[in-house]
Amino acid sequence: MNKDHHLESGASLLELMAVVLILAISATITMPLLQEQIAIREIESVARRFIAYAQFARQQALHLGEPVKIEPISNRSWEDGWSINSSCIGRSPKSTCVDKTWILHGKTDPIFFKGGARHFIDPHTSKIGILFNAAGAAKTAQGGFVANRLILGHQRVSGLERQLILGSGGRWRICDPTRDAKRCH
Structure with missing residues (x-):
């Protein structure tokens, strides 16, 4: 074998630096998209969880035949x-109704509810919450319908928003105002 002829194997330092640069550029481009996708999953998870709990409250009201509140x-x-x-609402003091708590759900960080406590306020009592009567309808303490x-919103992605809408038939839907502007209003 000739001394001048040898096999080259591996990559030069310049080639390696070019590959690292390409990886860094692609990571820089895709990272915000990845963070946004994670935020979308987080916000939709909280939305689905809240709706599941509200549906559970409604089912308990139907099952027990008495008001249940979330x-x-x-x-x-x-x-x-x-x-x-x-909630034992509307029961006489001599009634056997006992207040019962089924589920406690903790903080929702990094998800927040826009408007804080302005949503689902009973206009007669000024209390926040959704009361399902014995028939499973969302009603105020005075019997008015609640829709x-x-x-x-999401703390890390400022424009991200999902709306949880309770319709007149007691049906919930999750609405993305950027895609479903007509359905959200």
């Missing part, structure tokens, strides 16, 4: 978490 734990904001309680929405 309400913020702190009575100031849904962000601090919520609970589902049988409203909760608007979720």
Whole structure:
């Protein structure tokens, strides 16, 4: 074998630096998209969880034949978490109804409820929450129908929003105002 002829194997330092530069550029481009996708998953997870709990509250009202309420734990904001309680509303003091709490759900960081506690306020009592009567309808303490929405935002992605809309038939839907502008209003 000739001394002048040898096999080259591996990559030069310049080639290696070019590959690292390409990887760094592609990571820089894709990282914000990845963070946005993670934020979308987080906000939709909280939205689905809240709707599942509200549906559970409604099912308990139907099953027990008495009012059940989903309400913020702190009575100031849904962000601090919520609970589902049988409320014994409209019962006489001699009644055997016992207040019961089924579920406590904690803080929703980094998701926040836009408008804090303005959503689902009973106009007669000024209390926050959704009361399902024995027939499973969302009603105020005075019997008026409740149809409203909760608007979720994300702390890391400022423009991200999902609306949880309770319709007149008691049906919930999650709305993305950037895609479904007509359905959200």
